[in-house]
Amino acid sequence: MTEEEARERILAAAEELYYRKGYAAVGMDELRSAAGVSLRRLYALFPAKNDIVAAVLDRRHRQWESALDGAIAAAGDDPRERLLAVYRYLEDWFCTGDFRGCAFINAFGELGGTHPEVARIVREHKASFQEHMAALVAASGAPAALAAQLSILAEGAQSTAAISGDPQVAAQARAAAEVLIDAATAR
Structure with a gap:
């Protein structure tokens, strides 16, 4: 093996x-065994x-950005649909059988205070996620403040879906995003 x-x-x-059990719960010996390599x-x-x-x-960051960019690109050229694609991506993610929340939020909660x-x-x-949202908002012509609002909505959906186990949180967040987008672009 190379x-x-x-x-x-x-x-x-x-x-x-780490995603299934938590960062602190996994020791090096368990990791070595699961990876099939020597200590x-x-x-x-x-x-x-x-x-x-x-x-x-x-x-995980590279995977997230690649998947999110793919979902946004698949939404086509309509700026509103590209913003809403973020929430469709979240819904698909939340419906996977192994969804346990955001790995970054989990890591911060477990290790952020000491590492x-x-x-x-x-x-x-x-x-980086906020920058993605800012670019999408700018392309839509909406006020810049919308990016932070939509980002917070997406982050809250991730935490809520992880805690509740309900993937429909993404659909609820998407509906709220539609209201925010429509209000911001009507001005």
């Missing part, structure tokens, strides 16, 4: 375990658990 293959196996196993190889690639957590969050690097990564991810 170094890149071992790294990928470790990150895939870590992402699944020596694990530590050679990731000298500390924080290194793995950071790499998993970086990987400044995790807090920084989470803040950057959330800022």
Whole structure:
């Protein structure tokens, strides 16, 4: 197994375990076993658990942005539909059998207070999402303040759906987004 293959196996196993069980609950031995690599190889690639957590969050960030960009692109050229595509994407995500909330919110809740690097990564991810929303809002011609409102709505939907286990939260958030968008663009 190449170094890149071992790294990928470790990150895939870590992402699944951390998301399912929590960051603090997963030890290096459990991760090593799930990835099918030796403890020596694990530590050679990731000298500390924080290194793995950071790499998993970086990987998750790239996956999130790629999937979100795909959903937005699939909505076509209508600026309103591109904004609403964010909430359709959330609904699809919430309906997956393994949805357990936002991995970034989960990481921040578990580790953000004691691991400044995790807090920084989470803040950057959330800022990136707000930048995405700001670009979509600007393209719609709506006031810039709408971006923060729609971002907060999406973030709240993620937390609420994780806690309630109800994927319909995304549809409710989309309906609220429609009201906000229509009010902002009617001005």
